[in-house]
Amino acid sequence: MRSRARVWSIVVFGAFVAAATVLAQRSAAPPPASSRAQADATSRIAASAQAVLAALDEAGRAKVQFPFEGSQKTRWSNLPTPIFQRTGLRVGDLTAAQRDAVMKLLAAALSRDGYRKVVDIMRGDEVLRAAQGAGRASAPNAGAGGRGPSTGSGQRGPTFGEGEYYLAFLGTPSASAAWMLQFGGHHLAINLTLAGGDATMTPSLPAAQPATYSFEGRTVRPLGNENDKAFALVNALDAAQRGQAILAYRVSDLVLGPGQDGRTIQPEGIRASALAAPQQTMLLDLVREWAGIVTDAFAEPRMAEIKANLRDTYFAWSGPTTNGSAAYFRVQAPTLVIEYAPQNSVDHIHTIYRDPTNDYGAKFARR
Amino acid sequence: MRAGSAAAVFAVAAVCVCGDRASAHRRDELLQAARVAVERNRVELELDLTPGIAVADAVIADIDRDRDGSLSADERDGYAARVMRAIDLSLDGGALDVRLLSAAFPEADAFRRGEGTIRLRSAVVLPRVADGDHRLAFRNGYRRDVSAYLANALAPQSDRIGIVAQRRDAEQRELTIEYVARGGAQPSLWLLGGIAGIVLAFAALRTIPKEDER
Numbered sequence: 047m048r049s050r051a052r053v054w055s056i057v058v059f060g061a062f063v064a065a066a067t068v069l070a071q072r073s074a075a076p077p078p079a080s081s082r083a084q085a086d087a088t089s090r091i092a093a094s095a096q097a098v099l100a101a102l103d104e105a106g107r108a109k110v111q112f113p114f115e116g117s118q119k120t121r122w123s124n125l126p127t128p129i130f131q132r133t134g135l136r137v138g139d140l141t142a143a144q145r146d147a148v149m150k151l152l153a154a155a156l157s158r159d160g161y162r163k164v165v166d167i168m169r170g171d172e173v174l175r176a177a178q179g180a181g182r183a184s185a186p187n188a189g190a191g192g193r194g195p196s197t198g199s200g201q202r203g204p205t206f207g208e209g210e211y212y213l214a215f216l217g218t219p220s221a222s223a224a225w226m227l228q229f230g231g232h233h234l235a236i237n238l239t240l241a242g243g244d245a246t247m248t249p250s251l252p253a254a255q256p257a258t259y260s261f262e263g264r265t266v267r268p269l270g271n272e273n274d275k276a277f278a279l280v281n282a283l284d285a286a287q288r289g290q291a292i293l294a295y296r297v298s299d300l301v302l303g304p305g306q307d308g309r310t311i312q313p314e315g316i317r318a319s320a321l322a323a324p325q326q327t328m329l330l331d332l333v334r335e336w337a338g339i340v341t342d343a344f345a346e347p348r349m350a351e352i353k354a355n356l357r358d359t360y361f362a363w364s365g366p367t368t369n370g371s372a373a374y375f376r377v378q379a380p381t382l383v384i385e386y387a388p389q390n391s392v393d394h395i396h397t398i399y400r401d402p403t404n405d406y407g408a409k410f411a412r413r
Numbered sequence: 414m415r416a417g418s419a420a421a422v423f424a425v426a427a428v429c430v431c432g433d434r435a436s437a438h439r440r441d442e443l444l445q446a447a448r449v450a451v452e453r454n455r456v457e458l459e460l461d462l463t464p465g466i467a468v469a470d471a472v473i474a475d476i477d478r479d480r481d482g483s484l485s486a487d488e489r490d491g492y493a494a495r496v497m498r499a500i501d502l503s504l505d506g507g508a509l510d511v512r513l514l515s516a517a518f519p520e521a522d523a524f525r526r527g528e529g530t531i532r533l534r535s536a537v538v539l540p541r542v543a544d545g546d547h548r549l550a551f552r553n554g555y556r557r558d559v560s561a562y563l564a565n566a567l568a569p570q571s572d573r574i575g576i577v578a579q580r581r582d583a584e585q586r587e588l589t590i591e592y593v594a595r596g597g598a599q600p601s602l603w604l605l606g607g608i609a610g611i612v613l614a615f616a617a618l619r620t621i622p623k624e625d626e627r
Contacts, residue, residue: 129526295581298561299444305530309448310568312576389439 084243087154087343088221091240094151095219095227101147102135110135114217114225119237119406123304124253124396126171126204126232134228138209148213155227155238160339163252166268167234168208173259174232175207206232224410233396235304238340239407246348246410247340248401251304255394269395272386275332277369279361282325283316288367290316297364297374300387300398310402313378315362329361333377336384336399355379440465440527443472443556446563451549451592453573456502457536458511458551466527468559473521475556482521489518493533499555502537505547509537542594546577549590557586564588 099107112118112134123130137145153161210231217225224241233253239246254268267273283291293314301311318326333352338345352359358380365373365388372388383400403409443464450457464472476484476492493516502509515534523529553562562585566576575593 123528125528129528295583295585297563297585298442299439299446299563301446301563301565311448312566312568312579314579 081243081343081347083343084245084347085221087341088240088242088245091151091155091227091238091341092219092221092225094147094154095215098144098147098151098213099215099219101144106135106140106144109133110213110215111218112214112216116216118214118216118228119226120305120307122228122230122235122237122249122251124233124235124251126206127210129204132212132231134212134214136209137211137213137231138207151213151227152229155341156236157338157340157342157345159335160341163268163339164229164234164236166266167252167254168211168231169261169266170254170256170259170268171206171210171232172208173256173261177256178204178206204232224407226406236339237406239410241407241410244407244410245340245344246401246404246407247344248399249307249405250336250339250399251397252336252339252399253396255389257393257395269335269386269397272332272335272397273392273395274369275328275335276363276375276386277367277373279325279328279332280363280367280373280375281369282328283321287316287320287325290320291361291363292367293362293364295364297376297387299389300385300396301376302383302385302400303387303396303398307405308402310383311378313360313362315360315376315378317357318359318361319357321361326356329359329377330356333382333384336397337382339399352379352382355381439561441467441559442561443468443559444561444563445553445555447551447553447588448565448567449549449551449588449590450567451569451574451576451590453542453571453594454539455536456504456509456539456549457534458500458502460496460500460533460535460553462496462531462533462555464524464529466525469524469527469529471559473524476518477521484518484521489516492518493531496533496555497535499553500535501550501552501554503550504539504542507540509539511535511537544594544596547592547594549592551588551590553586562586566590 099110102110118133121133123132135148137148140148152164156164211229211234212231214228215225216228217223219225219227220240222242224239227236227238227240229236230251233251233255235249235251236247237250252269257269257273258265258267260266280288280291300306302309318329321329330349330353334345334349337348337352340348356379359382360376360378362376362378363373364375365371367373370392372390372392374385374387376386377384381401381403383398383402386395386397388395443462446461446463448459450459462472473484474480475495476488478488478491479485493513497511497513500511502511513533513535515532517532519529519531521529551564553560553564564581564585564587566579566588569576569592573595575595576590577593578591580589580591581587
């Protein structure tokens with residue numbers, strides 16, 4: 047009898063050891079960072095999305111809604127229509143009231159700077175449409191983008207303009223369940239995944255062509271802050287730091303652009319732990335240009351996460367260091383990839399913003 | 414004139430009409446993006462080739478050897494083999510025999526629209542690699558006349574490999590990955606805990622006296 051009790055006590059102890067190990071593993075992971083501000087932001091965004099749905103007719107609702115899991119999730123690109131054929135609700139097909147509802151949704155989902163950036167990118171594409179000259183001229187609100195001439199086989203040339211952006215909802219807009227807001231067109235891809243109080247805006251692709259243009263008498267540079275802050279940072283490095291940061295080879299394009307989901311490259315450049323405090327502040331300020339596109343309630347915890355990983359963050363540069371030159375740079379950390387890649391010109395910029403651990407909200411799905 | 418050729422002529426014409434400001438992305442280069450995954454006993458190579466629309470016809474001509482306008486399976490296989498022959502991979506100075514695992518081609522029209530990417534996936538099983546420092550050298554000699562290159566090591570999936578440095582030529586045609594190979598990975602706490610539990614349980618069972626011993 048005593049021996050049986052001893053056996054059971056040993057078995058229970060063994061099970062306890064195994065369970066304690068499992069619990070220790072789980073407790074090592076940070077708890078989900080939800081707050082009232084984030085939950086409120088999700089509610090606002092979901093309500094704005096519902097307002098868009100209410101403004102649409104049945105055909106419009108059918109165009110904008112997609113399953114949460116499916117091919118639409120990764121269907122985004124920097125390329126214009128029809129080189130890349132998007133699906134979803136085309137802004138150019140909307141009435142003024144419907145378009146207003148879409149822009150209000152973007153204003154709810156994005157920070158003030160983020161909204162300005164998106165509008166500037168879209169406006170830049172309208173400038174491109176005007177420069178193209180071959181398109182059928184129309185006001186964006188009238189529902190058209192500029193289209194290139196058609197071929198004999200019906201193939202159309204690149205289509206530019208503010209009307210050529212598309213909205214899609216993956217899943218049902220909700221304050222609690224997971225869903226995704228997708229908005230994009232030429233040189234723009236916003237992929238915002240929301241799950242209750244959690245949100246991630248990765249992967250996203252803000253780009254610009256032209257990178258500088260005039261609108262209503264003022265000079266607009268959609269990605270001007272990104273450019274200027276990066277040049278300021280690289281020029282704040284001393285010779286030894288530059289030796290680590292500046293890559294001795296040409297980087298002609300994004301390495302982790304569209305279609306490169308799930309890949310992590312070996313980081314290069316200077317580690318942020320080798321930067322002085324003011325330089326680290328400059329680096330974080332640069333990163334905020336991407337992390338801060340989303341509304342502040344989600345940008346702040348994202349910046350806190352990036353700051354917590356600062357020691358393991360790398361800054362790499364390729365190209366001249368005089369502002370006004372075409373230079374590539376990359377910021378890479380355990381939960382962050384940012385690339386900025388001029389396309390053989392300072393007037394044509396591609397960028398990418400990723401979280402290799404949480405693109406499309408992969409982390410939320412695991413919880 | 415074949416429909417495909419007409420489309421190609423249009424594509425080039427559209428570039429001319431639109432000018433540089435209207436270009437969607439690089440037009441006059443074949444972008445070759447290589448990613449190299451180093452494992453303890455294996456190296457995997459991903460190579461994506463994306464021709465700009467101004468060089469699309471040249472790439473199509475490289476594939477479509479019989480000029481019939483379609484890219485047959487044999488032509489695709491032949492093209493992939495020619496590309497791979499232009500790739501050199503070596504470990505510590507010894508040449509490696511890279512085997513093509515798969516090749517995915519878009520339709521020819523996708524090239525002409527400027528969105529077509531050829532995706533070649535290959536791998537090589539490494540000879541027994543001792544612990545310590547190693548140098549894996551990659552060199553891409555395919556279509557140097559029209560190409561822009563990207564070459565990167567992927568972050569290792571295992572702590573048995575530690576990448577120390579990546580060295581490239583100015584155009585990224587050549588990439589040398591310096592890495593350290595280490596012994597077996599540390600077993601995870603999950604594994605240790607599980608083993609500890611099983612061992613203790615097994616020990617406990619052995620202490621149960623058999624019926625005939627009572």
